[in-house]
Amino acid sequence: MSIRIQHLNKSYGEYPALQDINLQVPNGSLTALLGPSGCGKTTLLRIIAGLEYADSGELFFGDEEVSNLHVRERRVGFMFQHYALFRHMTVFENVAFGLKVMPRRIRPDKDEIAARVEELLKLVQLEWLAKVYPQQLSGGQRQRIALARALATKPKLLLLDEPFGALDAKVRKELRQWLVEIHHQLGITSVLVTHDQEEALEMADQIVVMNQGKIEQSGAAASLYDHPENVFVTEFLGEVNVFEDACIEQGQLCLGHYREPVSTGERTRQNVTVYVRPQEIQILTENQSNVIDSAMVEEIHIIGAQIRLWLCRYNNKQRVQVWLSPAEFRTLNLQPEQIVWFKPLRLTMFRLPEMVDFMI
Ligand SMILES: Nc1ncnc2c1ncn2[C@@H]1O[C@H](COP(=O)(O)OP(=O)(O)OP(=O)(O)O)[C@@H](O)[C@H]1O
Numbered sequence: 001m002s003i004r005i006q007h008l009n010k011s012y013g014e015y016p017a018l019q020d021i022n023l024q025v026p027n028g029s030l031t032a033l034l035g036p037s038g039c040g041k042t043t044l045l046r047i048i049a050g051l052e053y054a055d056s057g058e059l060f061f062g063d064e065e066v067s068n069l070h071v072r073e074r075r076v077g078f079m080f081q082h083y084a085l086f087r088h089m090t091v092f093e094n095v096a097f098g099l100k101v102m103p104r105r106i107r108p109d110k111d112e113i114a115a116r117v118e119e120l121l122k123l124v125q126l127e128w129l130a131k132v133y134p135q136q137l138s139g140g141q142r143q144r145i146a147l148a149r150a151l152a153t154k155p156k157l158l159l160l161d162e163p164f165g166a167l168d169a170k171v172r173k174e175l176r177q178w179l180v181e182i183h184h185q186l187g188i189t190s191v192l193v194t195h196d197q198e199e200a201l202e203m204a205d206q207i208v209v210m211n212q213g214k215i216e217q218s219g220a221a222a223s224l225y226d227h228p229e230n231v232f233v234t235e236f237l238g239e240v241n242v243f244e245d246a247c248i249e250q251g252q253l254c255l256g257h258y259r260e261p262v263s264t265g266e267r268t269r270q271n272v273t274v275y276v277r278p279q280e281i282q283i284l285t286e287n288q289s290n291v292i293d294s295a296m297v298e299e300i301h302i303i304g305a306q307i308r309l310w311l312c313r314y315n316n317k318q319r320v321q322v323w324l325s326p327a328e329f330r331t332l333n334l335q336p337e338q339i340v341w342f343k344p345l346r347l348t349m350f351r352l353p354e355m356v357d358f359m360i
Helices: 041-049 091-100 110-123 139-151 169-186 197-203 221-226 231-236 326-332
Strands: 003-012 015-025 030-034 056-061 076-080 157-161 189-194 206-211 214-220 241-249 252-255 262-264 267-276 281-284 293-303 306-313 319-324 339-344 346-351 354-359
Touching: 003 041, 015 041, 015 214, 030 041, 030 197, 041 076, 041 157, 041 189, 076 139, 091 110, 091 139, 110 139, 139 169, 169 197, 189 197, 197 221, 206 221, 206 231, 214 221, 214 231, 231 267, 281 319, 306 326, 319 326
Parallel strands: 030 189, 030 206, 076 157, 157 189
Antiparallel strands: 003 015, 003 056, 206 214, 241 252, 241 267, 262 267, 267 346, 281 339, 293 306, 293 339, 306 319, 346 354
């Protein structure tokens, strides 16, 4: 089921928590609401759920306007970070809960409930835990049971608020992939709130970047990462090196030589700030005519399948982050304190109001 939000506003007293939100969530997509703490993600999710109401604006599920529908009539499933399971109920009873409290005329009978719970426990691959109590489960198992419980009533929409926030990094990563698989398997429409850009990039089809109650940009994950429309989105969506001392002269990028801007006849020179992702920097061990600057290798960190380097520019002592594959690292045979030259392969710069993508 698709979601459409039009000109939605919400204030708490004088504080504008959401301002003129316009958003489409395609049917069957996994959309991530991403942004720093306090930007309004949870408020927007709660308004979609019907746990909170907007001051103005419209909310549609498919073609039906649901702005004023009660939470119980919206048929959504929730899964929250701190949405604890009921301690006094077994796993089976927790998952069955939503079905048992359905209005009598639509409530499934006892056998149907048992069959549905069994099916859901199979889906989350924990069928052998039906009889245990929540305190006997690991954090990851609890979240999987919480998901089974959220899906019990066959919701058309699944809303997830930082579902893996409290778990350690390894379990988090496993559960992310697992959740994406379940989402696709069920063909459900899901909206996920996260402040973790890696989680959003890894899981979502569509990312909505929010800041101070507004949407900065939304779109497919890869397109946002490669074509951010403004400085906020560029900096929020992953690591980026910022070169404030760049200039473009006759179509060539130079770093470290501030020069007076000129625009006379055929000569143009413009000072710009340039943004380069760490994996978009090429390192050379010899000076070449087209390199941008020289630097010293300051730190080398081997993090799994990625080598993360910190360079220190000679020019202004700026630290530059560069990520290499193990193969690239081996070929370069880099040592601490070695002198290298570097060159951005792809960069983004903003000559307001427009953004320029620059391939070198
Ligand atoms: N019930 C409330 N009463 C008053 N202010 C609120 C209420 N709920 C949220 N706010 C404020 O609205 C803003 C948005 O809050 P919200 O919880 O939506 O942010 P968030 O992006 O989800 O943040 P986090 O990632 O920290 O959970 C915050 O400044 C918050 O203090």
